[in-house]
Amino acid sequence: MEYMSQEGYDKLVAELHQLESVELPQVRDAIAEARDKGDLSENFEYHAAKREQARLLSRIRFKQRVLEHARVIDKARLHTDGVGLLSRVEMTNMANNSRMTYTVVSPHEANLREGKISIKSPIAQALLGKKTGETVQVRVPAGMLNLRIESIQL
Secondary structure (H helix, E strand, C coil): CEEECHHHHHHHHHHHHHHHHHHHHHHHHHHHHHHCCCCCCCCHHHHHHHHHHHHHHHHHHHHHHHHHCEEECCHHHCCCCCCCCCCEEEEEECCCCEEEEEEEECCCCCEHHHCEEECCCHHHHHHCCCCCCCEEEEEECCEEEEEEEEEEEC
């Protein structure tokens, strides 16, 4: 079971709809057009379109499985006393006193540009259950990080 925000769920539904209603029909049209050109054994367009169709069908099945097992979290039932899923955490890197803010989300919603880190990431794993003011050590590929939690919000 995958827990996620309503926003993340809606985004996955929209992506699935886009794949099924727009991209898949375009690929099917490309296959039909390539098939009309004759000999399929040496028809590059046909083979490329079939590969694209297989890739799209695989992505559609993956997104369907994720949505099938997804559970939307009610933010009203979450607590801000400790870091958990959908917590917005402001923290300070003790080595250089730089501040950063991340929201802990499901792996399917993670997007570093938006400040969303996966709950399965090393930083999120180290932060889970911690409270404001606590310092945590995190092993990341670049070495060890010492982070102090400044605030936790929903």
